[in-house]
Amino acid sequence: MRMLINVPETVVADGLRGMAAAHPELVVDAENRLVVRRDAPVAGKVGLVSGGGSGHEPLHAGFVGPGMLSAACPGEVFTSPVPDQMVRAAAAVDSGAGVLFIVKNYTGDVLNFDMAAELAEDEGVQVAKVLVDDDVAVADSTFTAGRRGTGATLFVEKLAGALADEGAPLERVESMARRVNESSRSFGVALSSVTTPAKGTPTFDLPPGELELGIGIHGEPGRERRPMMTSGEIADVAVHAVLEDLRPTGPVLVLVNGMGATPLLELYGFNAEVQRVLAERGVAVARTLVGSYVTSLDMAGCSVTLCQVDEEMVRLWDAPVQTPALRWGR
Amino acid sequence: MRMLINVPETVVADGLRGMAAAHPELVVDAENRLVVRRDAPVAGKVGLVSGGGSGHEPLHAGFVGPGMLSAACPGEVFTSPVPDQMVRAAAAVDSGAGVLFIVKNYTGDVLNFDMAAELAEDEGVQVAKVLVDDDVAVADSTFTAGRRGTGATLFVEKLAGALADEGAPLERVESMARRVNESSRSFGVALSSVTTPAKGTPTFDLPPGELELGIGIHGEPGRERRPMMTSGEIADVAVHAVLEDLRPTGPVLVLVNGMGATPLLELYGFNAEVQRVLAERGVAVARTLVGSYVTSLDMAGCSVTLCQVDEEMVRLWDAPVQTPALRWGR
Known part of the structure; x- marks a missing residue:
């Protein structure tokens, strides 16, 4: 532990x-x-x-x-x-x-x-x-x-x-x-399991060299296990899964979220791939947030959330906020 | 990997x-x-x-x-x-x-x-x-x-x-x-090793159930290995090491920093112990920042930094800042 x-x-x-x-x-x-x-x-x-x-x-x-x-x-x-x-x-x-x-x-x-x-x-x-x-x-x-x-x-x-x-x-x-x-729609990927303090051992078994597509934030099972993929391949799967369901007709807010143990350097690199896929699919990006905001203790991995927005929603996103984790304006 | x-x-x-x-x-x-x-x-x-x-x-x-x-x-x-x-x-x-x-x-x-x-x-x-x-x-x-x-x-x-x-x-x-x-003085603790992309395997070997006191942010060796300690015991060692060297005569800024893979929930809990030790030692706290700011990729662990401050320095700390990671005021 x-x-x-x-x-x-x-x-x-x-x-x-x-x-x-x-x-x-x-x-x-x-x-x-x-x-x-x-x-x-x-x-x-x-x-x-x-x-x-x-x-x-x-x-x-x-x-x-x-x-x-x-x-x-x-x-x-x-x-x-x-x-x-x-x-x-x-x-x-x-x-x-x-x-x-x-x-x-x-x-x-x-x-x-x-x-x-x-x-x-x-x-x-x-x-x-x-x-x-x-x-x-x-x-x-x-x-x-x-x-x-x-x-x-x-x-x-x-x-x-x-x-x-x-x-x-x-x-x-x-x-x-x-x-x-x-x-809004989301899709998450686990590169490692998660260990709760009460259990003290990983809640599921994910061998090194494999990842799980579609993981939940408590380690709930996803869609499938795959051998390790590149950041670009993961972005393809995650963004396509979201777009297939959301089918946006206008610009989106993007959250590139870390599950807890994935370094910020890697999250930014993953964001580059997410933006590439969105550009390829002709989806305009209104705003992007990158960081570990909706986490699962010590799980390595990431999720992508897209939210289609109109002008009012962009204005509400940009409005001042003063909290420990999100803070801008005024 | x-x-x-x-x-x-x-x-x-x-x-x-x-x-x-x-x-x-x-x-x-x-x-x-x-x-x-x-x-x-x-x-x-x-x-x-x-x-x-x-x-x-x-x-x-x-x-x-x-x-x-x-x-x-x-x-x-x-x-x-x-x-x-x-x-x-x-x-x-x-x-x-x-x-x-x-x-x-x-x-x-x-x-x-x-x-x-x-x-x-x-x-x-x-x-x-x-x-x-x-x-x-x-x-x-x-x-x-x-x-x-x-x-x-x-x-x-x-x-x-x-x-x-x-x-x-x-x-x-x-x-x-x-x-x-x-x-300012700092002291860091590793609960896991760190893996660089180029190497792909941990840069040093830290068996589960052990931690390393005094680790650097590139996995450089610290002072000693110990069997796993509680958050409170780690705070005792880290804060005492800093205070022994700094010997503050006035209030301090506190940075409770995560090394990358340690959950924010645990960092906040560790902060409670850091504040306890400071109170026991009669050190007044001017401001506290908790989060993963000076990290070492996927290393689990934490560090404590104290900076003795006067009124001007507190004013400069509180002054508006607008960066991706630190953002407040104005």
Whole structure:
């Protein structure tokens, strides 16, 4: 086990304590497992709450701040947070304008956010929900009925977050979040397995010299194993898989995402190949983000997410954002 | 080999092409291996040029932009850039106010930046140099006479870059860079080896269940091997090693840095332990940065850098910065 941890049981709590120390601009409640904008609730603003299992950092807590999420609920590693966290988060960020739950499509998350929405509504908070299910690799998966939610989560949180910060009502923020998800598709590739602290050994076996196409962010099986491919060949497979499903008719946002252990130098090189394939296919690129944003602990590999955008969506992408992991403008 | 590359020979060029596509706000010259601020030269402003072997991304190219570096010269993986790159960079960023070379202490870098300084001065550019040598782990190392240059580079580039953007003259920018280096110390720990594209196998052998204390960012040997330790025990060793040498009498900037393959969740947890040790030792923390900024390709592990600061240095740290990897303010 090559982990920088104390004991598996305290990994999430330790991470939150360390996040609190590094980010005094956020309210990090390690006991209740909540990360909240310090200025929440913001008068008249819709609150955005997301969350999910830990191990995908900076998603979601690293996306809390002006211009993006109002609060995040981190669960145990690769395990949904519980409804109590979500209800607390909703109460903390609701200004009376309502709250949007952004939920990645995994069975536990869906059930718990559903229950939390009912509980929060009982307490008088108006709640809308949007499900993120962008991964085209497989129709159903280990923890998911339907498509898995992966990289598009970043686009949903950024664009809906920017719209909420402009003071848009819940209905419009919800509709934008849904539109971003419907306009987004992803495909991931594993070059190594992933090791959770609790298990301490790789969750699946991927021999050196092989890769797995269509992997999920918890090591869920993909489409197929192949002998090692070049960066260019991987970009061909990943981008084609996304385009076949998305069939964009306009420009796209591009996320070239690292799974955790793949060096930034390699991600930039992979981005060159992704851009080549998009150019070959005549797809215009509006904006590109390269980095490890939706990760799977120590997994080596990458994913590509494309989101077709119009002018309003580009404007929302460019809008100022001040979070630990995404930060620009103003 | 679990790498996301085409062939080892094009890793740096591919990375630069991908960086160009992702960052239209920078001038990325893949042929001449230069990354330059688009607005360079800025009238009246001292130019800051750094560089070194690739494989440490985002260092240095990810730190080019307003508030930090004017230009970066990426070499081959773990290999110094050549004087020609540095001379071109100096010419590209010199407004007549002179140029500061920020050089990590590795023999190749030192020789090449020395030669480049002479050549640039022959062309009429006033050049000052500052050597970064913050790593307390060992007195001399594989590629270094004296201490290695590691995490303090980020602090030197940020603080001197902020001062240059305020319009300070070369002498003051150089003196600040020197002061930041003299006020900084680092200590790194490897939980795994590192694999370069050219070699394709780990550069040193580190059995699972062991770690190496005092590792360099190219896998240079450290102080000792030990059986795996907890995050808290590692923080004790690393912070004590730094404090023993630095003996700060005032507040510090803290960089908790990942070597590349260590998950952000673990880095935050490690930060909690670093902050605990600092509190136990009565050291006040001015600001903390957590993330993988000065990396060693796919190495798992971490480093701690402390920089003792006064009010001016905190102000320079907080000053706006707009680079791919560090971005805040304005």
